[in-house]
Amino acid sequence: MTEKSETHNAGWGPATGVGSMPGGDAREAARTVTGSFETFPHLFELPARGPGADMIGRTLGLLVEMYAHVEPSGWRVSDRPGRDTRRARSWLGEDLDALEEFTQGYTGPLKIQAVGPWTLAAALELRNGEAVLSDPGACRDLAGSLAEGLRAHLAEVRRRIPGADVVLQLDEPSLTAVLLGRIRSASGYRVHRAPDRQIVESALRELIGEERTVVHSCAPDVPFALLRRAGAAGVSFDFELLTERDDEAIGEAVEGGTRLFAGVVPSTDAALSDPAGSVMGVRKLWRRLGLNPGTLAESVVITPSCGLAGASPAYARAALAHCVTAARSLADNPE
Template identity: 75%
Template sequence: MSNDLHLPPATGTGVGSMPGTDAREAARVATEAPQGIAFLPELPARGPGADMTGRTLGLLVELYAQLEPSGWRFADRPGRDTRRARSWLGEDLDAVEEFTQGYAGHLKVQAVGPWTLAAAVQTRQGEAALRDPGACRDLAGSLTEGLAAHLADVARRVPGAQVVLQLDEPSLTAVLRGQVRTASGYRTYRAVDRAVVESVLRDVVAAVDVPVVVHSCAPEVPFALLRAAGAAGVSFDFGLLTERDWDAIGEAAEAGTALFAGVVPGTDAPLSDPPGSVSGVRALWRRLGLAPGALGSSVAVTPSCGLAGATPAYARAALAHCAKAARSLVDNPE
């Protein structure tokens, strides 16, 4: 297994989603603007199947889903939604392949993780797969097999790339706390045991054989659990950290876990000077007593979450800003 992730100094990257519907323009920006880790963009404005959940459901092997008025639900066979999701993914891969000829750096692809997916897709009875441990196991197994094929395709298309997988798990904390609401909205599903959550994530991470970063833009990211599951990196909204998270951040940094700090607004907003955007990152690093010289190669700079809600011009500017802010962590770590 190759799950170590050594960040290039001054790494900026995106979270995944981009605005608009132009796959070629999104790919151009996602491969040129970050100047650290290029990424495969998602364009949810195209509609169902281009969103992160629909795209990931299209990757599943021998499991299918279709969009109902109540949300995504398992189906007996692949239908229009599956075909559309796969078609759009192919279009996005073609575009990224075009703009990465001769590329030899990191390339990040994103997919919804097993627990957020289990909270988002319904069984035929209309309740989330999260309710049924057997459905969760089947879903995780199908996802793992689909991810392996997807990653192999990316590696074939961009042979010089060091592929990184990002698992999006914004619902993970809610799954652990029993806060995912049922279809009626009046109750919540029972909390899933931490050992079970960790075990499933560990199995996925171990099977894909590339470095895995787990992303959540929700509060109270379970850093220790993700590290124990084998995640090489954790991506989070820096503005949502509280003092309760500090020790876990310090332990992750000391253990060599790559930290993807979301500090740049994900929707159109005035951008401060790049060093100012990461002033909080520097301050926390000092407070934790971590080596200043390690900051620029331990922390990547990202938007706080996806950029789907931004204008195209702002998305380009935000990614370029991330790169400049990351450079300032190298040039001026203290």
């Protein structure tokens, strides 16, 4: 890969992936991602390999002095690192090796992903089988362990790829459900009480810290305003799930300098429209908000709507290439 600084967008590339890719071959995934996104590659996940390669398992493998193992019901807190933790860390190392191989000499933005504290708290079980979300103290411990683990992970990525300007993506698909008190208990007969929004925002702010961070959610009703207050430099979302009630928050985000990672390309096998058609909705949003079309290219990064783990390998390659051509169409014809 070579630097293409003329296409860098104030330190961001015009298009990138969300996270997961199909299959289990790390070198093939690295080749595809770096070949498709020459100015904004990302560290992929390959969940088809099994527990520990999924986004939850990978992130649990990053935790410091906190461990988890797989139960039939999902991931559960452990006293010590076991086979599942070792497997998660081994696969991460394999993926980093592959990415390092295909980014020799690269300079520019590089995105890595980890599950955010609230989606992780909703997915990870305590020893009694209830979600960590049910225990405020456990939530704080989990967020602290995650922050420490991410610091080490970011340092490792920067060591391996010294020319990279690392962007951290926090995956928070369950954040809205957490905020609305919709996460069900282990029995399924009740829901966990929603944490105070200020606590949610504070935990995210502390985790984001000084890192350039994007928060991703492919769920409806993304809390744009909360994420912006927490310090997110960008918000990644499924564009098809937007409604006009999101307009005000999106307009404020754009005017405040928040980058929109617009998921306009389907994440599972589908017929791809022409590139201009893929970004037509973005152009319509800009007109509806009364924003300057000239700001589109500097405000929007084009992505798939979500991870590509459920896609065929051929479609995944086509989808990534389509993101790049759609972003080029948006830049060349913003009106």
